[in-house]
Amino acid sequence: MSLETSVPVIIPGNERFLRFIVDTKYSIYRRTLFVLILFITMLGGNKTHEFTDQTFYVLKAAGFFFTLLLISLNLYVLIPVYLFKGRYLHYVFWVFVVIVCSFILYTILKAQLPELRIKPVKQDDDGYMADFLSLSMILCILCAATSGLKLFQRWIKDNYRIVQLENIRMHTEMDFLKNQINPHFLFNMLNNSQVLIQTDPDRASEILIKLSDLLRYQLYDSGRQQVLLSADIRFLIHFLSLEKIRRDYFEFQVQQEGTEQAVLLPPLLFIPFVENAVKHNIQSVEGAFVQLSFKLIGRSLIFECRNPKPLSGHTLAEKGGLGLPNVKRRLELLYPGKYQLQLKEEPALYTVHLKLSL
Incomplete structure (x- = not known):
């Protein structure tokens, strides 16, 4: 199972104008x-009197389709490839290239117009400069x-994305608090410590x-926007270490490469992946x-998490619980x-494979 599809940013139903501007289902x-x-x-x-009716509308239609082509080039190539990735000089350069190429094409086509005109029109050097400035202004x-x-669409999406991320982060923390850092878990740890104080301080x-x-x-640290990867791994190691102390038969292994x-x-x-792995492999x-x-x-x-399947034979989807949909949504935001997120189910093993482009 591979997750590579885009999940749309959720906008409240009462914001109809914003939904029309942003929502992909209204794109058509x-x-x-x-x-x-x-x-x-x-x-x-x-209509001007320089051309016949047929020639006039043919030229208008050609200009319409050419303008539509240039707008599509800007919307679907230049903006995503250069502007949205912060390559502003590249964006300006290619816009200038488009303007120059458009003017060259315009000049070539205009040279053919005298044969189509009803009345001949003189064209001097000043006229070409005026045409270039006029065309440049229109394209700009x-x-x-x-x-x-x-940019307005992206600004709206980013604002709602921030709100959703904050909500998901809070839900993630609350889920973790409810599932792990609960009174029973703390009682076990403190009780074990009390016993060991006498025998193994x-x-x-x-x-x-x-x-x-x-x-x-x-x-404290989980409230920050970002933390070091090494700190997050250390947190997982502490969590698994305490789980090993709490249970009689439990082993874990953490492999790291380049994480320094x-x-x-x-x-x-x-x-969420580690918590699910711990929770659902008790009877393996x-x-x-x-x-x-x-x-x-x-x-x-590249992150991988492996654990054996329980004897009850739950599927990978069943064992995901509520935390897995939240983490998928959070990853998309x-x-x-x-x-790329892949959930693999083998005869005796579950594997989570997550690849992030940083």
Whole structure:
């Protein structure tokens, strides 16, 4: 199962205008309205007496389709490839190239017009310069208008995305608090520490330190926008270490490659997968274990989580619980189009494979 589809930003139903501007299901209506307005604008106006009726409307139609082509080039190529990726000089350069190429094409076509004109028109050097300035102004206005519309759409999406991310982050923290850092979990840890204080003080101290670090991270660091990857991994290690102390038969392994680099990530990104792995492998065929792997290759982070299937035979979808849909949604908001999530189910093993483009 691979997750690579885009999840739309959710906009409240009462914001009808914003939904029409942003929602993908209205894209065909937006394009139709835009083409209609452009068509009326360009084919409207008074007819000149330089050309015959047929030639006049043919030239108008050609200008309409050429303008539509340039607008599409800006909307679907230049803006996504250059403007949205912060390559502003490249964007300006290619807009200038488009203007120059358009003027060259315009000049070539205009050279053929004398044969179609009813009345001949003289063209001097000043006329060519005026044509170039006029064409440049028109194309710049079109680029500014379409770019402004795209930026407005992105601004709306980003604002709602921030709100949704905050809500999901709060739900993630609350789910984790309810599922793990609950009174029963704390009671077990403190009770184990109390027993070990008499027999193994060093071990008791280790438990309390890990529990303290776990709670500190949950209460303070998880409220930040981003944390170090190494800190998130350390949090998972403490969590699994305490789980191992709490249970008689439980093993875990954490493999790291390249994670010593100062990579920043949103907090608690991996805990839903690990929490599910711990929770649903209690009655496994080969004993309870969790294997984690973090590999940083270039600008890509690859995370894997493995655990044995329980004897009850739950499917991977059944074991996901409520946390998995939330983490999928969170990934789409944080890394739109920049992540791949695969949930693999084998005869005796579950595997979560997550690849992030940082």
